[in-house]
Amino acid sequence: MAKDRALKIAIAGLGTVGVGVVKILTQHAELMGARAGQAIEIIAISARDRSRNRGVDLTSYSWSDNLVDLAAIEDVDIIVELVGGSDGPALTLARTALAAGKSFVTANKALIAVHGRELAALAEKTGATLRFEAAVAGGIPILKSLAEGLAGNHISGLYGILNGTCNYILTRMEREGLSFGEVLADAQRLGYAEADPSFDIDGIDTAHKTAILAALAFGTAPSMDMTIEGIRNIAPVDIDYAKELGYRIKLLGVARQTEEGVETSVHPAMVPLAAPLAKVMDALNAVVVQGDHVGETVYTGAGAGEGPTASAVVADIIDIARGNSYPAFGVPTDALKDLPAMPPGQHKGTFYVRLRVEDASGVMADITAVLARENVSIESMLQRGMAPGGGVYIILTTHLTAEAAVSSTLKHFTKLECVLETPTMIRIEAF
Ligand SMILES: NC(=O)c1ccc[n+]([C@@H]2O[C@H](COP(=O)([O-])OP(=O)(O)OC[C@H]3O[C@@H](n4cnc5c(N)ncnc54)[C@H](OP(=O)(O)O)[C@@H]3O)[C@@H](O)[C@H]2O)c1
Numbered sequence: 001m002a003k004d005r006a007l008k009i010a011i012a013g014l015g016t017v018g019v020g021v022v023k024i025l026t027q028h029a030e031l032m033g034a035r036a037g038q039a040i041e042i043i044a045i046s047a048r049d050r051s052r053n054r055g056v057d058l059t060s061y062s063w064s065d066n067l068v069d070l071a072a073i074e075d076v077d078i079i080v081e082l083v084g085g086s087d088g089p090a091l092t093l094a095r096t097a098l099a100a101g102k103s104f105v106t107a108n109k110a111l112i113a114v115h116g117r118e119l120a121a122l123a124e125k126t127g128a129t130l131r132f133e134a135a136v137a138g139g140i141p142i143l144k145s146l147a148e149g150l151a152g153n154h155i156s157g158l159y160g161i162l163n164g165t166c167n168y169i170l171t172r173m174e175r176e177g178l179s180f181g182e183v184l185a186d187a188q189r190l191g192y193a194e195a196d197p198s199f200d201i202d203g204i205d206t207a208h209k210t211a212i213l214a215a216l217a218f219g220t221a222p223s224m225d226m227t228i229e230g231i232r233n234i235a236p237v238d239i240d241y242a243k244e245l246g247y248r249i250k251l252l253g254v255a256r257q258t259e260e261g262v263e264t265s266v267h268p269a270m271v272p273l274a275a276p277l278a279k280v281m282d283a284l285n286a287v288v289v290q291g292d293h294v295g296e297t298v299y300t301g302a303g304a305g306e307g308p309t310a311s312a313v314v315a316d317i318i319d320i321a322r323g324n325s326y327p328a329f330g331v332p333t334d335a336l337k338d339l340p341a342m343p344p345g346q347h348k349g350t351f352y353v354r355l356r357v358e359d360a361s362g363v364m365a366d367i368t369a370v371l372a373r374e375n376v377s378i379e380s381m382l383q384r385g386m387a388p389g390g391g392v393y394i395i396l397t398t399h400l401t402a403e404a405a406v407s408s409t410l411k412h413f414t415k416l417e418c419v420l421e422t423p424t425m426i427r428i429e430a431f
Helices: 016-027 029-036 067-072 089-099 109-126 142-149 164-176 180-190 204-218 236-245 306-321 363-374 403-415
Strands: 007-012 040-046 078-081 103-106 155-161 247-258 261-272 284-291 295-302 348-357 378-386 392-398 424-428
Touching: 007 016, 007 067, 007 089, 007 306, 016 029, 016 040, 016 306, 029 040, 029 306, 040 067, 040 306, 067 078, 067 089, 078 089, 078 306, 089 103, 089 109, 103 109, 103 306, 109 204, 142 204, 142 284, 142 295, 155 204, 164 180, 164 236, 164 247, 164 284, 204 247, 204 261, 236 247, 236 348, 236 378, 236 392, 236 424, 295 306, 348 363, 348 403, 363 392, 363 403, 403 424
Parallel strands: 007 040, 007 078, 078 103, 261 424
Antiparallel strands: 155 247, 155 284, 247 261, 284 295, 348 392, 348 424, 378 392
16 A cells, blocks of 8 residues: 655755656656655755756755755655765765665765675664665666575676776777777767776776675675776777687676685676677676576666666665665675685686787797796687787687786796787686
């Protein structure tokens, strides 16, 4: 039976996502209320610039110049934070709201990746609910899937394309044969990439999301203790060779449980062309989850943008209205496990290595001597015509080997006189 009293929410941040939430809650008010079991009413809002025209009618909501004041409004049930940043006002608002027993919904991956455990514990203490579906993969309900739909499984691993900007750049590099710099400049002009794109292209954004996914999948606290590599060094030639070898390059967030500990990392990887993740193009996101009973499940959709992200925020609000309040990371914070992390370099897999070398006799002998010394066994070796800048490219793929051994081999390659530039190494993910 529907409740008489409306669920009252306050929204901090009225940018892309905040305005999207206002639109859904006003345009579909009746449907959302029916699903929630009570009307959902926005009563207060906050952003920096009160005078800005945001394309939606905000006149009936009370305005706060200081977003933290929203948490002090007595009859607010849920604070929705759509500002961003791991610290600063978003963190202060989260702490104040949860301490006051108000539920807290956010799209802020940085906040949850860095302070998730503390905030989840605070929510438990005061009986509030903490939800952040929109923080990972935008419109794809992947956190709910991990916490609820897959709750009957031991999750051994997950892999995700979690940053639309990187996937867009890699897609255009492949389709148009352009360099990373050319596509990035164009993406910035079109609004697909930020003026300061480093959070996206250097893998930090993907790392925040991977930390949250790993926490829900394995029942651990989110941790940013992982190796992070972005896509700046991917060259069109790597994309071409990947295709020739039967792969496509994607920036992946990876979390898996291994005998050596939990491995979480962000890195560009060669993915077999037939794998589901290889088919995810443009700005789309996707996550593959491996559960012991369910097997492999694949989730794909829009990872960002006004509508998809607001869709996830509203789903969290409705969940709270329904009284569906599972712990933020799937288990209570005192049951979160401290699983040991896999030591760096211990990853075992196969690798792609690209060398630009002098076009001279004896070069192959030098290279194979280093490989033999480092005990790295080669699955294939390709040599193609002249490389731009002089010399020729040699492309190696390895058999199963430890990443530390390949890294050490690369260091020795760099010392060879015949090697003309720093070698490139890309993981090959076999799934
Ligand atoms: N955009 C996406 O597709 C997307 C996808 C997934 C997750 N997210 C996450 O959602 C959150 C919001 O993203 P967005 O794209 O909507 O950002 P945005 O368009 O930049 O909007 C940010 C909003 O926060 C307000 N703000 C900033 N600092 C403030 C302060 N000190 N006090 C009060 N208000 C403040 C801004 O006010 P003014 O408008 O007055 O400047 C603006 O309304 C971020 O955590 C982001 O990571 C976004």
